[in-house]
Amino acid sequence: MLTCRDVARRVASATQGGGEPMSGMMLRVHLLLCRDCRRYARELRALGDALRRGHAADADAEQLRILEQRIIDLGFPHIS
Amino acid sequence: MTGVVEARIVPSINFHGVTPDRMMREDPLLTARxxxxxxxxxxxxxxxxxGMLLRVCRSWGMSADFAEDVVQETMLTFIARAADFDGRSRVRTWLYGIMRKKAASLRRTADRDDETDAIDQVVESRFTAIGRWGRGPRAPDARADAQRVRAWIGQCLAGLTERRRHAFVLAEIDDLTTDEICRVLDVTPGNLGVLLFRARNGLRECLEARGISGRHDADV
Structure with a gap:
């Protein structure tokens, strides 16, 4: 039987990789039954979402092109 | 606290889809070239x-100029050492590994993650003796929250140690496997689990302290 503490540890230390099916099943059951753990898991998921949706905005295309050209000029001096 | 220190990575919750948990190899043809x-x-x-390297650097908290320098140095090192690439990891894993070391050597502010940490106590204080939530996480107001989280997350990230920030960003921003992240950061899966545990709880507490976790309201 997993406690909320166990669930919180696993949720907070998880990566995207695949894992152990049994504990995954027990986790899912716990999350189904426990509102607090669901909230916690959702909050942590929101952290990743916020990061991906761009707290650090993508560089604009022009800026990337300039950087790319600079790297190629420096990295392949005999070509350019 | 030993439980937390020993926290093993049990990647059983799929935050965004299942990725096989293994070291991915690079395509042999590409490796040869x-x-x-x-x-x-x-x-x-x-x-x-x-593009992605720049994004990761920015998420690691670098200024735009510094991030460009780090990415440039990373790619130049990659070009210079291309003959050493063995294809046992994907190119991107190799690049992130180079980049992490560049970031450290260009900045020279290594910080350590001690065996125990204040954030472990903070998290522990939320549970009762039998491991149930005592002071449970408060329910966020989903929509308003997403925007505010985005606005604040950069500042809260800056408050984490460098290793936690690196781990969190790598785990969330690209589709690296557990083993790939471990190789980039040069840590064991157990260490990675602890870094992620502390990073995520640190961020969550930071946001909650700023009132971003929102209202204490209805069921999920």
Missing amino acids: IRARDPLVLQQLVREHI
């Missing part, structure tokens, strides 16, 4: 990867 230092291939890889 990289090792031969084929300029067209190397230039194509520069083109393909600098």
Whole structure:
């Protein structure tokens, strides 16, 4: 039987990789039954979402092109 | 606290889809051309990867200028050492590994993650003796929250140690496997689990302290 503490540890230390099916099943059951753990898991998921949706905005295309050209000029001096 | 220190990575919750948990190898054909230092291939890889590398650097908290320097140095090192690429990891894993070391050597502010940490106590204080939530997480107001989280997350990230920030960003921003992240950061899966545990709880507490976790309201 997993406690909320166990669930919180696993949720907070998880990566995207695949894992152990049994504990995954027990986790899912716990999350189904426990509102607090669901909230916690959702909050942590929101952290990743916020990061991906761009707290650090993508560089604009022009800026990337300039950087790319600079790297190629420096990295392949005999070509350019 | 030993439980937390020993926290093993049990990646059983899929935050965004299942990725096989293993070290991915690079395509042998591409590996051969990289090792031969084929300029067209190397230039194509520069083109393909600098956008994501820049994004990771920015998420790690670097200024735009510093991030460009780090990405440039990373790619130049990659080009210079292409003949050493063995294809036992994907190109991106190799690049992130180079980049992490560049970031550290260019900045020189290594910090350590001690065996125990204040954040462990903070998290522990939320549970009762039998491991149920005592002071449970408060329910966020989903929509308003997403925007505010985005606005604040950069500042809260800046408050984490460098290793936690690196781990969190790598785990969330790209589709690296557990083993790939471990290789980039040069840590064991157990260490990675602890870094992620502390990073995520640190961020969550930071946001909650700023009132971003929102209202204490209805059921999920």
